[in-house]
Amino acid sequence: MAKIHVTTTINGDPAEFLCEPHETLLDILRDELQLTGSKEGCASGDCGACSVMLDGRLVCSCLVLGAEVQGSEVETVENIAQGDKLHPVQQRILEHGALQCGYCTPGIVVAAKALLDRNNDPSETEIRYWLAGNLCRCTGYDKIIGAVMDAAADMRGEAS
Amino acid sequence: MTYDLDNLKIVGTRPIRPDGVDKVTGRANFGADFKMPGQLIGKVLRSPHAHARIISIDTSKAKALTGVKAVIVGEDMIDIAHELSQTGETAIDVHDLSLNVLARGKVLYDGHALAAVAATTAKIADEALALIDVQYEVLPHVIDVDEAMKPDAPVLHDDMFTKGLDETPTTPSNIASRMEMGLGDVEEGFKHADIIIERSYKTKAVHQGYIEPHAVVANFAEDGTAFVWCSSQGHFTVRDLCAKLLGMDSSAIRVIPAEIGGGFGGKTTVYIEPLAIAMSKLAGRPVKMTMTRAEVFRATGPTPATSMDVKIGVTNDGKIVAADCEFRFHAGAFAGSPVGAACMAGLTPYALENARVVGYDVVSNTCKSGAYRAPGAPNGAFAVESAMDELAQMLKMDPIEFRHINAAEEGTKAIYGPTFKQIGCKDVLVATREHPHYKSNLGPNQGRGIASGFWFNVGGQSNAAVNVHEDGTVTVVEGSPDIGGTRAAMAMMAAEVLGIEYERVQVVVADTASIAHNDGTGGSRVTFATGIAVTNAAEDVVLQLRTRAAADMGIDVEDVVWQDGSAQATKGDAKSMSLADIAAKAARTGGIIVGRSSINARGAGPSFATHICDVEVDPETGYIEILRYTTVQDVGKAIHPSYVEGQMQGGAVQGIGWALNEEYFYNEDGLLENPGFLDYRMPVASDLPMIDTVLVEVANPNHPFGVRGVGEAPLVPPLAAVVNAIYDATGVRMTELPVTPIKMLAALDAYKEAAE
Ligand code: FES
Ligand code: FES
Numbered sequence: 001m002a003k004i005h006v007t008t009t010i011n012g013d014p015a016e017f018l019c020e021p022h023e024t025l026l027d028i029l030r031d032e033l034q035l036t037g038s039k040e041g042c043a044s045g046d047c048g049a050c051s052v053m054l055d056g057r058l059v060c061s062c063l064v065l066g067a068e069v070q071g072s073e074v075e076t077v078e079n080i081a082q083g084d085k086l087h088p089v090q091q092r093i094l095e096h097g098a099l100q101c102g103y104c105t106p107g108i109v110v111a112a113k114a115l116l117d118r119n120n121d122p123s124e125t126e127i128r129y130w131l132a133g134n135l136c137r138c139t140g141y142d143k144i145i146g147a148v149m150d151a152a153a154d155m156r157g158e159a160s
Numbered sequence: 161m162t163y164d165l166d167n168l169k170i171v172g173t174r175p176i177r178p179d180g181v182d183k184v185t186g187r188a189n190f191g192a193d194f195k196m197p198g199q200l201i202g203k204v205l206r207s208p209h210a211h212a213r214i215i216s217i218d219t220s221k222a223k224a225l226t227g228v229k230a231v232i233v234g235e236d237m238i239d240i241a242h243e244l245s246q247t248g249e250t251a252i253d254v255h256d257l258s259l260n261v262l263a264r265g266k267v268l269y270d271g272h273a274l275a276a277v278a279a280t281t282a283k284i285a286d287e288a289l290a291l292i293d294v295q296y297e298v299l300p301h302v303i304d305v306d307e308a309m310k311p312d313a314p315v316l317h318d319d320m321f322t323k324g325l326d327e328t329p330t331t332p333s334n335i336a337s338r339m340e341m342g343l344g345d346v347e348e349g350f351k352h353a354d355i356i357i358e359r360s361y362k363t364k365a366v367h368q369g370y371i372e373p374h375a376v377v378a379n380f381a382e383d384g385t386a387f388v389w390c391s392s393q394g395h396f397t398v399r400d401l402c403a404k405l406l407g408m409d410s411s412a413i414r415v416i417p418a419e420i421g422g423g424f425g426g427k428t429t430v431y432i433e434p435l436a437i438a439m440s441k442l443a444g445r446p447v448k449m450t451m452t453r454a455e456v457f458r459a460t461g462p463t464p465a466t467s468m469d470v471k472i473g474v475t476n477d478g479k480i481v482a483a484d485c486e487f488r489f490h491a492g493a494f495a496g497s498p499v500g501a502a503c504m505a506g507l508t509p510y511a512l513e514n515a516r517v518v519g520y521d522v523v524s525n526t527c528k529s530g531a532y533r534a535p536g537a538p539n540g541a542f543a544v545e546s547a548m549d550e551l552a553q554m555l556k557m558d559p560i561e562f563r564h565i566n567a568a569e570e571g572t573k574a575i576y577g578p579t580f581k582q583i584g585c586k587d588v589l590v591a592t593r594e595h596p597h598y599k600s601n602l603g604p605n606q607g608r609g610i611a612s613g614f615w616f617n618v619g620g621q622s623n624a625a626v627n628v629h630e631d632g633t634v635t636v637v638e639g640s641p642d643i644g645g646t647r648a649a650m651a652m653m654a655a656e657v658l659g660i661e662y663e664r665v666q667v668v669v670a671d672t673a674s675i676a677h678n679d680g681t682g683g684s685r686v687t688f689a690t691g692i693a694v695t696n697a698a699e700d701v702v703l704q705l706r707t708r709a710a711a712d713m714g715i716d717v718e719d720v721v722w723q724d725g726s727a728q729a730t731k732g733d734a735k736s737m738s739l740a741d742i743a744a745k746a747a748r749t750g751g752i753i754v755g756r757s758s759i760n761a762r763g764a765g766p767s768f769a770t771h772i773c774d775v776e777v778d779p780e781t782g783y784i785e786i787l788r789y790t791t792v793q794d795v796g797k798a799i800h801p802s803y804v805e806g807q808m809q810g811g812a813v814q815g816i817g818w819a820l821n822e823e824y825f826y827n828e829d830g831l832l833e834n835p836g837f838l839d840y841r842m843p844v845a846s847d848l849p850m851i852d853t854v855l856v857e858v859a860n861p862n863h864p865f866g867v868r869g870v871g872e873a874p875l876v877p878p879l880a881a882v883v884n885a886i887y888d889a890t891g892v893r894m895t896e897l898p899v900t901p902i903k904m905l906a907a908l909d910a911y912k913e914a915a916e
Pocket of ligand 2 (some may be wrong): 105
């Protein structure tokens with residue numbers, strides 16, 4: 001079967017690729033476009049390691065087909081730091097030691113930023129439910145939650 | 161050399177880890193993030209049966225498929241005799257490992273690998289797998305450990321005759337071995353008991369649940385050498401096991417340690433790595449293999465299901481007079497469960513005069529069990545600490561007080577042999593009792609449980625080099641894969657010794673050709689053992705710096721001390737030379753400065769932990785909510801407290817999952833029914849409260865900075881802490897894990913009925 005030609009925007013830049021109908025956006029990002037920051041933990045939508053933004057919505061890229069992103073805008077973890085300036089979520093994760101192996105971290109960064117972009121004053125419970133789709137097996141989530149709360153304060157311009 | 165722990169500049173602070181930025185930006189390269197030009201994709205054919213004889217495997221159609229470049233089956237592997245290969249914390253039988261990597265004769269569990277293919281695309285590889293024709297004779301299977309021990313159980317291995325009995329049996333069975341250890345006279349001890357409790361407990365197999373599936377890229381070159389990229393807890397272990405399985409020299413295999421996305425003991429052996437090398441050899445091209453999540457669940461090494469009996473006798477004033485345990489652990493398809501460690505650890509928080517533990521290592525038709533964070537200890541502690549809780553109730557004694565009366569201390573002889581030196585068991589209990597959590601109030605349907613746990617921690621072989629660059633910056637070269645921030649700990653210790661800023665130290669985890677053997681990252685050993693190697697290597701640098709400075713100053717090296725990052729003369733004129741000054745002249749004063757150390761570290765210093773757990777049990781649904789959780793642990797000296805706390809929090813949450821949700825669920829055909837994160841339910845953020853940590857710092861005298869292992873002890877207490885809290889909330893004693901809402905509700909109903 002012929003491959004499908006897809007043109008899209010990834011991290012603000014035009015991108016095009018050929019994909020098979022069954023290939024997921026995650027496969028395309030990692031294998032075709034060399035954007036390996038998004039991770040595969042399950043390929044079934046249960047771990048969130050593959051989290052990306054698709055037209056402003058937080059999605060599991062393993063549940064999106066490559067062919068579906070024709071004409072869309074995709075943003076991945078690689079685009080969250082601006083130049084050498086880390087996003088507050090990234091900075092606070094580092095300061096809190098909110099990562100151990102770091103495999104879940106790209107997904108957590110993308111998901112947490114998506115939350116703070118729509119609500120920069122979430123409660124602990126709101127953060128916990130928002131991140132409930134991002135498995136972290138190392139940290140017990142405690143420091144991740146703390147880091148996101150501090151990042152929210154940063155984004156509100158509060159000194160801490 | 162030991163350091164004044166109250167006067168440290170860097171150790172004990174919380175700098176950002178050296179590999180941190182790469183890990184928050186997606187730049188870090190994990191196992192599956194690497195590819196090679198011309199690489200093939202390798203896939204594995206796995207058994208659909210729990211137990212079956214392989215009558216034939218016909219690979220001719222798969223081989224004929226266009227795009228298929230290599231196909232291997234078990235018969236292509238070399239035969240290897242039984243031999244234990246030490247991998248640090250555990251020993252692996254390479255004969256069994258070979259059969260686990262590719263089955264021969266029989267498949268022993270659902271998911272057992274029996275053939276592999278490498279093809280130009282993943283799709284072709286999948287098609288090729290479907291074209292392999294395997295004829296099976298399905299055999300009766302056994303999953304449950306107690307069932308597997310019965311004389312009429314289906315036998316997995318015709319050559320398994322129970323070891324450790326007075327007389328070796330003449331008929332094969334699934335009992336690989338029996339072990340026994342003890343202190344004093346148990347029968348005599350029980351005679352002095354006022355109260356004796358006897359209980360049985362069961363746990364299910366649970367998986368480490370690391371989020372990164374196993375992945376490897378291997379390239380076998382025509383000169384007989386192989387390049388291997390993979391994530392593991394020990395790349396030297398990967399190298400040596402692959403060399404044994406494939407009949408290669410260790411020096412011919414170079415393993416590059418990718419960043420590792422979690423292991424918890426599960427990445428201390430090999431599965432697909434030897435297959436990738438073997439198929440690369442056949443195809444003459446690189447081969448990349450990644451496991452799916454289902455493969456990780458079906459065919460790697462979860463910690464085993466267990467069945468345990470505990471009998472403890474106490475006097476009315478709360479003194480334990482005797483303890484007698486029997487632990488039955490299933491090992492999976494091949495011998496080698498962590499039952500030995502369970503026997504050694506289960507009773508060890510207590511000073512006992514009379515104790516006996518008997519362990520059985522049992523095979524069954526499940527994937528070969530692997531190490532999981534304090535392997536065996538959480539199971540044993542679940543049993544012992546549940547019984548201890550019941551005893552405290554019977555004695556009408558505070559559970560911490562009861563434990564404190566019996567707690568191990570300096571001079572206590574442990575059941576596994578040693579007499580403890582400086583340990584923090586009692587300090588931890590006292591800190592727990594004094595924590596505000598322990599004194600806080602509870603509401604209706606709420607309860608509080610505590611439990612203690614012990615882990616040995618290991619030392620082992622580590623080596624490191626500290627390279628001083630001309631500009632006065634430093635690179636530490638070590639060989640322990642960094643799973644949880646150990647690069648930061650190494651940089652901190654090196655900077656402390658050298659007296660320079662943390663930011664001037666970089667840390668590299670080198671590949672197997674660039675540094676000598678290091679035991680794997682396991683046994684909570686890295687900050688301890690590799691930390692000693694790095695400290696020694698940095699001290700070696702200091703000596704060289706002093707020597708060069710002394711020569712420059714024209715005085716004896718004895719008259720030069722190292723202070724605040726510079727060599728200072730103690731005699732004559734007050735001269736001083738900084739590390740950067742000396743480094744800048746190094747080329748002219750004898751060449752670049754390199755410090756080295758190679759050690760086999762002893763005296764890891766055991767860890768003790770006590771956890772407090774509050775739960776609320778919904779009487780309508782049986783749902784158990786964790787309300788509050790506090791972990792208290794003797795951590796030795798915390799080099800980077802954030803990462804120490806992180807270990808404690810992560811371990812506690814894994815234990816909560818084990819207690820409440822996680823289990824390998826087999827159907828009546830012996831097939832795993834939940835090989836995915838949806839049905840194998842690990843804790844998510846919304847299931848949990850913050851996890852409080854109390855670091856009790858009882859320095860380990862055997863480490864220059866007082867480090868003890870930290871990573872494993874936190875998984876030991878939670879199982880019992882959770883069920884003890886459930887008991888406190890409901891009056892119902894749960895003895896089988898996991899306590900799912902369904903089980904809880906049934907138990908609540910039965911309890912109510914009995915009361916009526
Ligand atoms: S890989 Fe997409 S959710 Fe797990
Ligand atoms: S840091 Fe390892 S999975 Fe989150």
